[in-house]
Amino acid sequence: MSDPLFDAAVDGDRRSLARAISRIDDRATGTLEAIGSLSPRRIGGPGKPFVLGITGPPGAGKSTFTDKLITRARTRGEKVAVVAVDPSSPFSGGAILGDRLRMEGHATDPNVFIRSLASRGHLGGLSRASGQVVDLLDAASFDLIIVETVGVGQSELAVMEVADTVLVVLTPESGDVVQTMKAGLLEVADLFVVNKSDRPGANALQRNLELMVHLDMPLQSTDSHWAIPVATCSATENDGIDEVVDSALAHLEWCCGPGRPAWDRRRAVGRVRTFLDVVSEDARSYALDALRDEHAALRLGLEAGDINPYQAAADWGTKG
């Protein structure tokens, strides 16, 4: 069912867009229907809009790339939206807030829309909120949508499902290749960037990432295989950043051409995962509602210790 606020947002009213995003973030009633009535262009294929994910640990330099990407897109006359997701990483040192401030240069540009998502919820909440916001920004005709997360948990990586191209920014300080793999970053990355390339360990990290990426894989991209580039740069020295942006655009071109089946496949997997995340979130909400009744025997039994929570959950599932 169509919704006046969402309609106005799609038609380009920034205030309505901001308010519609707040409604998504708050899980207001009717949001699901309003989102369902949108016509996102991206279901048809990659590139319109281009959804770029940027992830990596705190302090890796993600904001520099976001800033640069905005500038490049603006010189081409494109409309840009940035969605910053930073819900569960309290120790990120306020990086995302810092990013927003550093992007202030773009804040007065009417064709740049920057917004952070506050969704605290569990895995499904984050994934749902970011996916729905991208659907809305897509329908609102943005050309480039940048989704930025601090990649230190599964919730943050799940958000990357929504992106056409995922840029993973690392630094020598952020850990070695084993940790990168353990984090699942290898599975989401379309390109790696080793930032702060002047620091000790940068070359070793790059070399090991390349070894890992090309393990039993062709060194060159083919129609069915994207050879993940491992770039180095020094963002503060403004050295190597343009090449990274070029690589991101090259991946998009590949997705639109020979890599289209791979892109389709990833989108398909992404929709399945989103479904699972949301089911899990909803089950929690539903159980919570059932416990809210002051006199609920289950709640009283759990509180008193008469009911084992693992057993109760198993019983809930079979009756559920």
Place this chain on the structure above:
Amino acid sequence: MSDPLFDAAVDGDRRSLARAISRIDDRATGTLEAIGSLSPRRIGGPGKPFVLGITGPPGAGKSTFTDKLITRARTRGEKVAVVAVDPSSPFSGGAILGDRLRMEGHATDPNVFIRSLASRGHLGGLSRASGQVVDLLDAASFDLIIVETVGVGQSELAVMEVADTVLVVLTPESGDVVQTMKAGLLEVADLFVVNKSDRPGANALQRNLELMVHLDMPLQSTDSHWAIPVATCSATENDGIDEVVDSALAHLEWCCGPGRPAWDRRRAVGRVRTFLDVVSEDARSYALDALRDEHAALRLGLEAGDINPYQAAADWGTKG
């Protein structure tokens, strides 16, 4: 139903204990029943065993306290178990592994059992695994059970539900009070420790934590209120650590005495949350099983983009 492996673990066989923990970690069939048949002592009250949670960001110095606590408990002839949980924090710089290595001094002591949990799962998986492992270690007559997590996400904080006393270790580098609050650390902490007290910002962090902790609260503990101490120390200089350990023991004493109702209340809330986490995890597994059938119309529809995942999840819930 009793299980021979779990019985042997409870009777003190270390190899059986390690294998039983692996079964919990792997969610092997029959685990729920085996855990249900145990008789953990802790349902009766705090202190037997003493379950101590230690959390804080990577590099805060948690291992130093763990090591010191083990040594203190051993001089009193107590059996000690350490459970290290580090599933979703790939950028912790290998802190937990480092901790284990640093604790090697205790590794040859037959009365010290150190084990890490690999559970990758979602919120419910972690919470369940650590809760069940503590139940098992409790039944196996350990006197002190230390549960250590890197507190950078909700999953890690959820693990702290299992503890009688929670020690939150911070450093001036790990963020300010606002971030500590945002992280939910104020809600789980029974004592704060500002480590690396010689670094700039340590005094300000301590002062602000104290302001926050005592906001509208009595400065001294009463029967119904525990005044959270904010200690400073320099773990590498071995300065102030004994006082921290004393504070942890003071909190336990308070729980066993005048604070008993507060302890009971927290355990009650913990059991409710565990139930919710596990329900949510199970719903996900159940939906996943349903999708596994190659010909499942839902899976095919999601993959093809014919079915909106948010709508499908809503439909799944109502039929579920």
